[in-house]
Amino acid sequence: MKRLRITVEGKTYEVEVEILEDKGKNAVVKRVVEESSQNLARSFEKSQKIVADALETSIKSPLAGTIIEVKVTEGQSITENQLAVVIEAMKMNTNLYSHKAGRVKKVLCEKGQKVEFGQSLVELE
Numbered sequence: 374m375k376r377l378r379i380t381v382e383g384k385t386y387e388v389e390v391e392i393l394e395d396k397g398k399n400a401v402v403k404r405v406v407e408e409s410s411q412n413l414a415r416s417f418e419k420s421q422k423i424v425a426d427a428l429e430t431s432i433k434s435p436l437a438g439t440i441i442e443v444k445v446t447e448g449q450s451i452t453e454n455q456l457a458v459v460i461e462a463m464k465m466n467t468n469l470y471s472h473k474a475g476r477v478k479k480v481l482c483e484k485g486q487k488v489e490f491g492q493s494l495v496e497l498e
Contacts, residue, residue: 374389374391375389375391377390429473430498431481431496432471432495433494434460434488436462437488438461438463438487439460439461439485439487440485440486441460441466441484442458443482443483444456446477450474450476450477451476451477451497452471452474454470457469457494458494469494471497478496479496480495480496481496
């Protein structure tokens with residue numbers, strides 16, 4: 374039981390109230406569970422992207438444009454974050470880097486070639 378003081382139309386009353394259910398605590402627990410679930414889902418999505426990137430075997434074009442320069446050759450060993458291709462689009466150059474270390478299996482583009490978004494430019498092994 375809780376004792377409460379209530380004022381109604383200027384008159385004050387003291388009352389005792391029995392709390393049958395405390396939704397305040399349940400609401401806090403529910404909010405913590407929801408936030409934890411959202412954080413877990415974000416972490417899972419991030420880890421899925423890391424795994425997908427690691428399994429990806431090609432460097433793909435992030436935009437439509439023209440190949441300005443190819444910096445790798447077939448059979449060449451490359452390191453993670455090594456410059457592989459330069460693309461020009463709308464008078465701006467975009468450098469494409471290897472997302473992992475490995476060996477260049479095949480170069481699928483050449484200088485002056487027009488490429489589309491998502492097109493594979495370099496295959497890695």
